[in-house]
Amino acid sequence: MNKFTNKIYQRYRLLKINKEASNLSKHFSGYYKAWKEVKTNPKEHDPLKEEEQEIVVGEFEVFKLKTGTGPSGEIIIDEPKKEVSEDIFFKFLNLSNENGKISSFDIYNFVNRYGLLVNQPMGQKLLEEKYHLETLSFWRYEIALMNSLIKTYYNYQNENTEELKKIFIQSKKEFSDCFYRDNTYSSIETNNLKSNIEIFIDFHDMVSPSGNFLVEEIYEQLFARVLFQVLNQKLRQTTDTYIIETEESGKFRARDQRWIDIKSGYKDLLSFIWASFAHFIKTKTKINICLNNRCKKFFTSQKFTRAKFHSDLCRSAYARDAKMWELAKNKIMKKEGMMILDERETGIGKLSSFDALLLNEKNKKVLAMLEFSYSEIDHKSLKWNHIKHKIYRNLSHLYDKNKINHAFLINKNGKLFEWNIKKKIYGNEIQKLPETKDLAQSNLDIRRLVQFEK
Ligand SMILES: [Zn+2]
Incomplete structure (x- = not known):
């Protein structure tokens, strides 16, 4: 099983950036604007109400982690890390409940366990050498998108054509245009999401036995196209490949001591989550919904394809x-x-x-x-x-x-x-x-x- 090691912070805080905010959140509002410039897509990730934006702040204090000094005076740091496995994408997409509500508290708990999505303390420059922040509307959009896709995947596997018809909407203007549209998440006020999930699908090259391109006959082609578009976009810059210098330790030689090595890995937690999700969908693994009415989480079972509960609890x-x-x-x-x-x-x-x-x-x-x-x-x-x-x-x-x-x-x-x-x-x-x-x-x-x- 694939693993990813996320570098984590020593402390996390959940803050609301608004007009009446405390000095502390005022302190971060400038950073929030700076972060938005580079990390997010304003069309997707902006909040509905800017003044009610929530952020999660990771705090990293490098000096507290100093464990010693190396032979040539360099500082040795013991970086806090968290190893996560592939099935983390289930925990991520289940941060939305069955009605599409994504609570701040649940996100905060996830952050505390696994770290931030795109920031890693030693990977990027820290604000004031201490802070990194991510907005909850950024988190919520990514969670909502993955939750929507797994829901559609479930409806696809179970051939729930009535549900599929609600999500694949034919354009009124152009016959061969269609939209994957899901407003479940943005319609919940507390989610503070600006945009619906909307993906444009051009189906002029698809095959319709009746010629009418009805959702019930072409939904597999439509869904495959949505997956193709979304996952390609999400995986575009998933991995980092870089070079490090290596040094042969041990016996001293006048030459042939140093060379290079190639390292490769997932860029950040979010990339790893999307890649794991893509692998799961690709293999057409059976997806289930927990039968406990108070839970209803999506899950999969390696032992039983007809498993009913996501946990013993x-x-x-x-x-x-x-x-x-x-x-x-x-x-x-x-x-x-x-x-x-x-x-x-x-x-x-x-x-x-x-x-x-x-x-x-x-x-x-x-x-x-x-x-x-x-x-x-x-x-x-x-x-x-x-x-x-x-x-x-x-x-x-x-x-x-x-x-x-x-x-x-x-x-x-x-x-x-x-x-x-x-x-x-x-x-x-x-x-x-x-x-x-x-x-x-x-x-x-x-x-x-x-x-x-x-
Ligand atoms: Zn359950």
């Missing part, structure tokens, strides 16, 4: 979830006129403080919020007060917004607890769930959010 979380659902269904769904719905199916982040919704089966209005606990939590537990307040707080919020009045908590043993805003009940243990008629109905009609099977 996700496998056990899924099994635990399934067990709770069984329990919840037995305890609750037996009731006449009610149904429960996994909160994640609604796709609304605001409700994510709960696991599931209890619905009136007839009109699909929300009756209550459900929380599953994987522990034996009850009134005697140390954490009880914390849970009690958390559920109350989340429910109050939903009451103000949609008049959702009830919440229920079910623990591992099937014990049931009730919250009721109107009746001021906060976490009382109950023996069974009330009947539909005894629950106050909210004004949140879930059909606005979810497609129900007819």
